Structures are given as structure tokens and as C-alpha cells.
Amino acid sequence: MEEWTFMKTALKSIVRDPSLAPEGKLKIDWVQAHMPVLNRIREEFERDQPFKGLRVAISLHLEAKTAYLAKVVQAGGAEVVITGSNPLSTQDDVCAALVEDGIAVFAKYNPDPQEYKDLMVKTLETKPDLIIDDGGDLVSILHSERQDLLAQVRGGAEETTTGILRLKAMEKDGSLKFPMVAVNDAYCKYLFDNRYGTGQSVWDGINRTTNLVVAGKTVVVNGYGWCGKGVAMRAKGLGANVVVTEVDAIRAVEAYMDGFAVMSMADAAKVGDFFVTVTGNRDVIRGAHIANMKDGAILSNAGHFDVEVNLVELAELSVSKRVVRRNIEEYVLKDGRKIYVLAEGRLVNLAAGDGHPAEIMDMTFALQAAALRYVNENYEKIGSQVINVPYELDERVARTKLESLGIGIDALSDEQKAYLESWTAH
Numbered sequence: 001m002e003e004w005t006f007m008k009t010a011l012k013s014i015v016r017d018p019s020l021a022p023e024g025k026l027k028i029d030w031v032q033a034h035m036p037v038l039n040r041i042r043e044e045f046e047r048d049q050p051f052k053g054l055r056v057a058i059s060l061h062l063e064a065k066t067a068y069l070a071k072v073v074q075a076g077g078a079e080v081v082i083t084g085s086n087p088l089s090t091q092d093d094v095c096a097a098l099v100e101d102g103i104a105v106f107a108k109y110n111p112d113p114q115e116y117k118d119l120m121v122k123t124l125e126t127k128p129d130l131i132i133d134d135g136g137d138l139v140s141i142l143h144s145e146r147q148d149l150l151a152q153v154r155g156g157a158e159e160t161t162t163g164i165l166r167l168k169a170m171e172k173d174g175s176l177k178f179p180m181v182a183v184n185d186a187y188c189k190y191l192f193d194n195r196y197g198t199g200q201s202v203w204d205g206i207n208r209t210t211n212l213v214v215a216g217k218t219v220v221v222n223g224y225g226w227c228g229k230g231v232a233m234r235a236k237g238l239g240a241n242v243v244v245t246e247v248d249a250i251r252a253v254e255a256y257m258d259g260f261a262v263m264s265m266a267d268a269a270k271v272g273d274f275f276v277t278v279t280g281n282r283d284v285i286r287g288a289h290i291a292n293m294k295d296g297a298i299l300s301n302a303g304h305f306d307v308e309v310n311l312v313e314l315a316e317l318s319v320s321k322r323v324v325r326r327n328i329e330e331y332v333l334k335d336g337r338k339i340y341v342l343a344e345g346r347l348v349n350l351a352a353g354d355g356h357p358a359e360i361m362d363m364t365f366a367l368q369a370a371a372l373r374y375v376n377e378n379y380e381k382i383g384s385q386v387i388n389v390p391y392e393l394d395e396r397v398a399r400t401k402l403e404s405l406g407i408g409i410d411a412l413s414d415e416q417k418a419y420l421e422s423w424t425a426h
Contacts, residue, residue: 011081011104011126014119015095024097027064028071035065035362036404037397038072041369045076050373052077057128059120059138060159061089061350062107065358067098069132069365073372074103078130083107083123085134087116088343088351117141124149130376131156132368133180135304136163143175155179155375155382157368161194161225162280162304167386179382181371183364186389188397190226193364197356198349199230202276202302203238205353209327209342210298215239220272222265223279224251227302231276232260243268269293276348277301277308287313295337300348309345327352366397 032039045051056073060066062084074080082098084090084107095105104126106119120137124146131138133156142150155178158164164184170176183189207214219235220243221228232242232255244255245265256262269289273296277284280303287310301308315321318331324340331339343351355361370393375382402409412420 011079013095013099013105014108014122015099015105016092016108018096018099020093021096021100024064024067024091024093024095025100027091027094028067028097031064031358031361032068034358035068035365037362037366037400038068038369040400041366042072042075045072045369045373049077050376051130054129054376055079055081055126056130056132056372057123057126057138058082058132059085059123060132060134061085061347061355062094062105063089063091063350063355064094065355065361065365067094069368070098070103071101072365072369073132074101076369076373080104081106081123081126081128083119084116085137086347086350087111087113088346089355121146127152129154130372132159132372133157133163134159136160136166139163139170139176139180140166143170143177150177153178154379155181157181157183157371157375158386159364159368160184160304161227164386165280171384171386176384176386178384179375179379180386181375182386182388183367183371186367186371186394188363188367188394188401189389193356193360194226195230195233197230197360197364198227198278198302199232199234200360201349201353201356202231202278202300203234205348205350206274206276206298206300206342209325209348209352210340212298214274217241217273218243218271219274219276220245220265220268221260222275222277222284222308223303224248224255225278225280228278229258231278231302232258235274235276236260240274243272265289266292272297275299275309277303279303279308282307283310284308286310287317290314290317290333290339293337293339296340298340298342299345300342301345302348304347306345309341311341311345314339314341363397363401366400367393370397 056078070080070082081104087110090107090109092109098105106122158180164182167180219240221232222245224244224246235242243261245268246252252262269292299309320332324330327343329341342348
């Protein structure tokens, strides 16, 4: 398809095909109807205009739910510039729709690696005041390659575990130059997005891509953090026999007591039918593991970067590789066994699916919007550090979610509060 550049804002956008805008708009309208918490924040933003006169750069998985977050930030008075955070999760119709709505877009589906990087750099070259990042890519480029663009940035918010690990490493060695809010570490993010969102969307991506039954098969989940918990729980619900691998002894005990088999990856490699890596680390599945896998084993990743499955070592063990179905590559090993990799080892729930459900991302993106406003109003006193989402913002998102569901909860009486706060009360 031909690349187009065209003007709907003061900035020139780069998208693949502007004619796809009507289809993208339908997708955005659908998720908006299922994101009541974010809708409430949009109303506040329209009234208060917290970002008036500011430019906000966003790097997230560029599909409909992200698009609606961008529109909410725009409603708060910002000029919004957006790019993708994974080359296979960008949806071209959504990109086109955003440009029609006056948002500058530098993204398209499956660009080559250099073009993907260039689109991120173009986003930063618009000189944003605030950033919403996913995996720390924008922040990393700013600090390592484009320090000339640092001065104007007030701060931002980070979406993922991987990104927060990178940010904390930067903070530790004194490299971080502006405040970042660790949205991933908020209760309303990891308890729901990481667990229920990842759990459902991973299996949505695997099932729609493979069209194979899960019941009765052995699923190996590499990593038992909140994302791994969700993937394992949903695999169990689909009727799978679930094996968990871990490097953390406490999490391994937790997985065992949750009813899952726990073993080393060397042992799990021999029994797995489906493998899902959810660790945020590299080389979780290596050549030595692949050498012992069953014929027909299916490998997938739900960590941020495509490094959890060592595809270089897999290729070295193989005599051929071919695409056998959209988002499925078949590697034929030297002894004739076949190993299948989903979505090129990238995020299977986004590269081969539509990501988390809208109702889940409603809470996550409400936190993103609220955190962005918080850092904008407090960046000078926060300084160059990684901070948690203030509890009152986290709790407010939960209360708004309950209200949207028509659920009421109890409140402590004054006497109960006094009892809890006193060490002498009986």
C-alpha cells in the first residue's frame, strides 16, 4: 500500500492509507462506548483544559483503545502526537482516523526496523512537553540519542513493567532527566490489566491465530508475575494442563499452591504443547530448550520485547523456515521436528490480536490520563525520579469503575476509623 502524508494538524502525519479512516473511526467509537471511566475523565479535561498550550507525545500500541486515550488527552487542550510501540500492533485504519480527528500520527503497520525507529524519532522531534511511553522507548531515545530535545520535557507516564525497569536503572545511575510516573505499578493497572487483560488477550491471540484446541494440552507459562498469573489462570479455564517455570522461589511456591505444576524450563521443554513467555527478560526459551521440544510445539511471547524466545538459536537448529498461516512461522529442525513461532516472537496478544478488552484498558488508560495531569501539575517539585501513582488517583479510578457497574460499597464509620488508628482501643 502507498504511504501518504497529509495535513489535519499543524504537523504533517505519516500513515499508510488515509482512505481507511472510516473503518478506524468505527473501532474507536466502539471502544469509547465501553470505557466509562475514561469518558468521565474526558468530561473533566474538557472543562479544566489541563494541557492547554502543551504538546503530548504518546508511544503505545496503536489500536482503537489507545486512539481513544489520545483523543481524551486532546480534549484536555493538548496537541497530541502519537506513534506505535510495536511494529506489528499498529492498525492502519486507526491511524488514519486519528489524523482525521486532528492528531498527528507517525506510525504504520509492520515498518522495517529502521523506519520504525525513524517514526519514533520524528515523534520526539515535535518537541513534546509531556510523554506517555510504553517500554521506555521514547525516554531511552531522548536520553541516549536526542538529548537536544530533553530540555522542554516536563515529565511523563510509563505503561509497562519493562519500561519501569529501564527507568529505574536510569534513575539509579543518575541519567534520568525528568519525572516519570510508574503507571504499571498502580493497583488498578497490574491487578486488572496485567492479570485479567493479559490472561484473556493472550489466549484470544493464540486461539484466533492457531485455531487449535487448548483443552487437554500442556501449556508452559514462563514467569508467574501478574501477567503470568493471568495467562495460567485462563489456560486452566480452557482445560489445559498448566506448567509454570520461575526463577523466583516465592512466586514458584505461589504457582504450586495455585494448583499448577512447577518445574525448570529444561524439564518443561520436554512436555509443553504451547509455550507463553511473560518474564520481561531475554533468552527465556533458548536453543538447548528447543532441542528437547515435542514435534509441533508452539512458541509465543507476551513480554514487551521480542527477545524472550531466542529466534537466532532456533534458526541455527533449523534447516528451513516458512510462513504457514498468518502470524505463524514454521521452523523445521534438522531431525524433521517442526516448531511454530507466533507473531515473530512479538507480543502475541497485540501482534496477533486486538490487545486487552476495552473495559480493562478503561482503567489503565484512565490512570495514564490522570497520571499525566498529575506530573504536569507537580513536575517541578517531583524532580528527576520515578514515582508511583498517588493512591488517591488509583482509588478514584476504582470507585469510578464501580459506579459505572452500578456497584456500591461500604464506608468506615468514624468509630471504626478511630478503632483502626488507635493502639489502645479494645
